[in-house]
Amino acid sequence: MRTEAxxxxxxxxxxxxxxxxxxRGWVQPDGAGPGVWEFREIxxxxxxxxxxxxxDLDVREDAVPLVLSLLDQVYELRCAIKSMVRAVGAQPPPVREAVLTALKSPPG
Known part of the structure; x- marks a missing residue:
């Protein structure tokens, strides 16, 4: 999608x-400038x-980078968890059960 759109x-x-x-690097479209930027879905x-x-939320401009960074970290963590869930799900039942038991155990 172009800038005008x-x-x-x-x-x-x-x-x-x-x-x-x-x-500021908050959005990273393809292209060299406003007239030729191509914005992807992301x-x-x-x-x-x-x-x-x-x-809508009245976040100050100087706070936006922090909010974006935190949201990016949450997104990356969710992706990592989904990958781990898939990896555990692909294991034989005894391994899955051992991992799930270990996850339910208190730390330490």
Whole structure:
């Protein structure tokens, strides 16, 4: 999706604001500038997230990088957990049971 289409989808974002988000690395479309940027689905989701943080939740601009970093970490952890669940699920039943028992045990 091109810049113009993104701006049309979010009627209250101006090109200067979107450009700032890209320059700060909050959104990473393909292309060399506003006229040629190509936003993928993940970029649109990121724009939506930043838009909601700034407009709906009133998150200050200086706090946005921290919020984005924390949300990125949560996403990465969820992906890692899904991978582990698949890996454990692919093991023979005795191994699965041993892993599940170990997970239920208190730490230490």
């Amino acid at each position: 993104v701006l049309a989808q979010f009627g209250d974002i101006q090109v200067a604001e979107l450009t700032g988000w890209v320059e 970029d649109i989701a990121r724009v939506r997230l930043i838009h909601d943080l700034r407009r």
